[in-house]
Structure formats: C-alpha cells, structure tokens
Amino acid sequence: MEKKALRSVQKLVVIGGSSGSLEALLTMLPKLRADLPLGVVIVLHRNNQSDNALVELFASRTSLIVKEADEKDILKAGTIYIAPPDYHLLLEQDGSLSLDASAKVNFSRPSIDVTFSSAAAVFGKYLTGILLSGANSDGANGMAIIKKKGGRIIVQDPNEALVAYMPARAIKENDVEEVFGALELAELINSISN
Amino acid sequence: MIAPDELEALLLDILEHYGYDFTGYSRASLTRRVHAFFVKERFKNYAAFRERMLESNIYFIHFVEEVTVNVTEMFRDPGFYKTLRENILPVLATYPFIRIWHAGCSTGEEVYSMAIILKEAGLLQKSLLYATDLNQRVLEKAKAGIFPMSQMRLNSENYLHSGGRQEFSGYYTANYNFARFDKSLSDKMVFSTHNLVSDSSFNEFQLILCRNVLIYFDRELQARVLQLFDRSLDSLGFLALGSKESLKFSAIAPYYSQIENKEKIWRKKR
Known part of the structure; x- marks a missing residue:
C-alpha cells in the first residue's frame, strides 16, 4: 500500500490537540532536535482568525521551520506544518x-480525525499520531484508523494534560499503550529514525 | 472502502458516461467524500456502487451534489468583504454597468452577500451578478434565496464585521426555520450551470469571485481554470480567490498584481 519511493518524506508525525494543548506543544517544541528527519503536522482547534501569531509563537520555540500549511505544499523533513484555521488538512x-473547506467534523474544522485518517492512508506504518490535551472527542476515531493501518499511536498523559477529556477518550476507545508527558513525547519524536 | 484504482476507474466511467470530468480533482479530499457517500448510501461493494452510478442520471446528479463541497456562509471571511466595500466597489462604481461572476457559487450565500454590499453602496441597480455552479441542485437553492434560520446568527455577525451598518434582519423575512431573502437582491442575479472543468468563457466581467474552489483541483486544472478567468476578465478587472488560494506560481501571475492589503484579490494589469 505505502509507495515509499513516491513520497518526499518517508515518515510523518501528526499531532492533534485542543484546549490545553498549546502548553504541551510549547514544552515539546524546544526539545525537538534540529536535524529531525521527519515531517511534522500539527492540527489544533482554534478560533477562525487567520493570523500568523501561532506560527510565530511556535517558530520562536524551535529551530525547525514552522509554517502554516498551504495546499500543494510538499512535505519536507524538519518542517512543522500547522493546519490553517477553518480548513481540513x-x-x-x-x-x-491538500486543504478542504467541507463541513465541520466533531464540531471542528480543522478536524484531527480528518487529518489522522488521511495521513494513515498515505503513511501507514510510517505514521505516528500523537493526541494532546482537549475537551472534545475529535482524534479518537483517527487514532483507531492509524492503528488499523499499522501506525503508532501515542497520547499525552491525561493526568498531565490541562484538559483530560480528549486524551482519556482516545485511550479508552483505542487501547493505547503509549501514554506520556509532554517532555517524554518530545524525546519519543526525537528517537524516531529515518 | 473504495480502493484507489477503483476510484480511478469510476472517474473514467463517469467521464465517458456523463461527460463530467473529475480526474483533475485532488484525490485526498475527493476520496474522502466519495467514501462518505459510499458508506451513507450503504453500498456493499464497488461493483454495486458503479452499477447504480451508471444506470441513472438522477442518481448521478445526487452523487455530484453529495461529493462536491457545498459548505458556505454569508460574508465568509468578513475582512474580505470589508475590502470589497472599501477598495473594490469604489472602482467598480466608475463603470456605467457592473458585471460580476461568482464561479462555483454553491447555494448562493456569497452572491447574496455581494448583492447586499452593492445595494448599500448604491450600485445594485446597475449591476448584474452571474452565479454559476456545476451542480444543478444547489443552484435551485441559490435561486430561491431561502436559507436556514439557524445560520442567521453567524451570517449577521459576519455582516457586522464586514462593515455592515444596517439591521441584517431587514434583508430577509423569517418564516419558521427559514429566512427568505428580499427579492430586490435576487432580481439582479442570473443563475446558470457552468462546469469550470469543461465549459468555456461566456462573458467579460469586472470582478470574478471563485473562493474555495481551486483548492479541490490539481495544479494542471487550476492552471486551466485561471486561464479561463483571465479570458473572462476585462482589462483592469479583479479576481478574488479563497483565503488559502493564490495566483502565485501560476502562468497568469505576471499579468496581475495583488491589492495592497493581504486579501486574496488580484487586479489585471492591462
């Protein structure tokens, strides 16, 4: 299924988060190694004001390149792509x-489920999905699909997450084995080799 | 789930059978929507799906309506409409007659938004708004000018943020769960099916709006559609795209300049 040679990067990490996830990301980002050989995509629930504040905030915390995803961007290793507000990625x-302005999923656009399941169809076992703090059930279905396609699923420890509902829900529905705090999540991403 | 090669076969069958060409659509999004349709309609397998699709024109129209994205709202991206009001309409006001094309208008919310700002600028009487979509059903909805009441709060907030100063509810009559928009707005609209993939230029316009349509197309189709818009724009006309769409990298880019603020509006240089 996975046509390895055709893709610009071989492995991808997709991170989804809702309320309380910003704090986790601000802890994780400074710890990521500068020569990360993977693509990183972040899908956050946020308000619809399209501005660069989030990109700039993230960029100030990491030596990796951070950009808002544009349609037809080719994934590059060592670049962090942020889903734009009001579009599915x-x-x-x-x-x-690709971007998609179709109906909200789980009351969300961007929806974590949409990106997780789409990434799973392309990257299969080379995909790692990480779900952070949040008050919504978005992400749980996407994690099930990542798992089904052979990918790896990791959830922020609900005890550490500012809002436990989303990670707790994903753990409950998917029998997740890997549950970690934000600092350890960064270490895990660093340890994924090419 | 439909396998990628099954989807490709289906697209070719649809092209041959109905003349609708979806082969230039970006696959990730199209696959997702075709799959959702497949599940919703409870097909057992691809063969059954294909057979149903090819046996009935009515069913195919239903399919087109379901797999094309028809999510829209009035004054979507209020800052964009503010820019239209403040920077673009004053230019259009200098023409004796204003022709505007909404390409891929879906259920028409943006066309009514445009009619409202034209009316408030005193320009609606000398304007004609051409609204096209490949999808017959959504055009019928657009023509009727009846929208769900549940959307009106969002529409009204967007309207205010776009610089609207009137009472938004003055533009429609509330009727149970629906809002019927004033006929004086739709009097200046012409609705017609038009497929950006296969149909040609049909007039010349001072302003073309095509927002959140190109994101569903691959690069080659995007290029073709932009050429179509280029042929359909008067000199010094305006082309407005969605907030994540751009003329950058396109063949027509050298002949256009983006307006000064960051909104996705380009002006033809000559």
Missing part, C-alpha cells in the same frame, strides 16, 4: 498537502 499519496 489532508495528505496526498505523493506526500503533498
């Missing part, structure tokens, strides 16, 4: 990004 088979 999907992955194409060649590892490029």
Whole structure:
C-alpha cells in the first residue's frame, strides 16, 4: 500500500490537540532536535482568525521551520506544518498537502480525525499520531484508523494534560499503550529514525 | 472502502458516461467524500456502487451534489468583504454597468452577500451578478434565496464585521426555520450551470469571485481554470480567490498584481 519511493518524506508525525494543548506543544517544541528527519503536522482547534501569531509563537520555540500549511505544499523533513484555521488538512499519496473547506467534523474544522485518517492512508506504518490535551472527542476515531493501518499511536498523559477529556477518550476507545508527558513525547519524536 | 484504482476507474466511467470530468480533482479530499457517500448510501461493494452510478442520471446528479463541497456562509471571511466595500466597489462604481461572476457559487450565500454590499453602496441597480455552479441542485437553492434560520446568527455577525451598518434582519423575512431573502437582491442575479472543468468563457466581467474552489483541483486544472478567468476578465478587472488560494506560481501571475492589503484579490494589469 505505502509507495515509499513516491513520497518526499518517508515518515510523518501528526499531532492533534485542543484546549490545553498549546502548553504541551510549547514544552515539546524546544526539545525537538534540529536535524529531525521527519515531517511534522500539527492540527489544533482554534478560533477562525487567520493570523500568523501561532506560527510565530511556535517558530520562536524551535529551530525547525514552522509554517502554516498551504495546499500543494510538499512535505519536507524538519518542517512543522500547522493546519490553517477553518480548513481540513489532508495528505496526498505523493506526500503533498491538500486543504478542504467541507463541513465541520466533531464540531471542528480543522478536524484531527480528518487529518489522522488521511495521513494513515498515505503513511501507514510510517505514521505516528500523537493526541494532546482537549475537551472534545475529535482524534479518537483517527487514532483507531492509524492503528488499523499499522501506525503508532501515542497520547499525552491525561493526568498531565490541562484538559483530560480528549486524551482519556482516545485511550479508552483505542487501547493505547503509549501514554506520556509532554517532555517524554518530545524525546519519543526525537528517537524516531529515518 | 473504495480502493484507489477503483476510484480511478469510476472517474473514467463517469467521464465517458456523463461527460463530467473529475480526474483533475485532488484525490485526498475527493476520496474522502466519495467514501462518505459510499458508506451513507450503504453500498456493499464497488461493483454495486458503479452499477447504480451508471444506470441513472438522477442518481448521478445526487452523487455530484453529495461529493462536491457545498459548505458556505454569508460574508465568509468578513475582512474580505470589508475590502470589497472599501477598495473594490469604489472602482467598480466608475463603470456605467457592473458585471460580476461568482464561479462555483454553491447555494448562493456569497452572491447574496455581494448583492447586499452593492445595494448599500448604491450600485445594485446597475449591476448584474452571474452565479454559476456545476451542480444543478444547489443552484435551485441559490435561486430561491431561502436559507436556514439557524445560520442567521453567524451570517449577521459576519455582516457586522464586514462593515455592515444596517439591521441584517431587514434583508430577509423569517418564516419558521427559514429566512427568505428580499427579492430586490435576487432580481439582479442570473443563475446558470457552468462546469469550470469543461465549459468555456461566456462573458467579460469586472470582478470574478471563485473562493474555495481551486483548492479541490490539481495544479494542471487550476492552471486551466485561471486561464479561463483571465479570458473572462476585462482589462483592469479583479479576481478574488479563497483565503488559502493564490495566483502565485501560476502562468497568469505576471499579468496581475495583488491589492495592497493581504486579501486574496488580484487586479489585471492591462
């Protein structure tokens, strides 16, 4: 299924988060190694004001490149792509990004489920999905699909998460084995080799 | 789930059978929506799906309506409409007659938004708004000018943020769960099916709006559609795209300049 040679990066980490996840990300980002050989996509629930504040905030905390995802962007290793407000972010088979302004999923656009399941269809076992703090059930279905396609699923420890509902829900529904705090999550991402 | 090669076969069958060409659509999003349709309609397998699709024109129209994205709202991205009001309409006001094309208008919310700002600028009487979509059903909804009441709070908030100063509820009559928009707005609208993939230029306009349509197309189709818009724009006309769409990298880019603020509006240089 996974046509390895066709994609611009071989492995992808997709991180989803809702309320309380910003804090976790601000802890994780400074710890990520500068020569990360993976693509990183972040899907956050946020208000619809399209501005660069979030990109700038993240960029100030990491030596990796941070950009808001544009349609047809080709994934590059060592770059962090943020889903733009009010669009779903999907992955194409060649590892490029697509945007979709269709209906909200789980009351959310971008929806974590949409990106997780789309990424799972392209990256299969080379995908790692990480779900952070949140008050919504978005992400739980997407994690099930990542798992089904052979990918790895990791959840922020609900005891540490500012809002436990979303990670707790994902753990309950998916029998997640890997549950970690934000600092350990960064270490885990660093340890994924090419 | 439909396998990628099954989807490709289906797209070719649809093209041959109905003349609708979806082969230039971005696959991730199209696959997701075709799959959702497949599940919703409870097909057992691809063969059954394909057979149903090819046996009935009515069913195919239903399919088109379901797999094309028809999510829209009035004054979506209020800052964009504010820019239209403040920077673009004053230019259009200098023309004796204003022709505007909403390409891919879906259920028409943006066309009514445009009619409202034209009316408030005193320009609606000399304007004509052409609203097209490949999808017959959504055009019928657009023509009727009847929208769910549940959307009106969002629409009204957007309207205010776009610089609207009137009472938004003055533009419609509330009727149970629906809002019927004033006929004086739709009098200046012309609705017609038009497929950006296969149909040609049909007039010349001073302003073309095509927002959140190109994101569903691959690069080649995007390029073709932009050429179509280029052929359909008067010199010094305006082209407005969605907030994540751009003329950057396109062949027509050298002949256009983006307006000064960051909204996705380009002006044809000559």
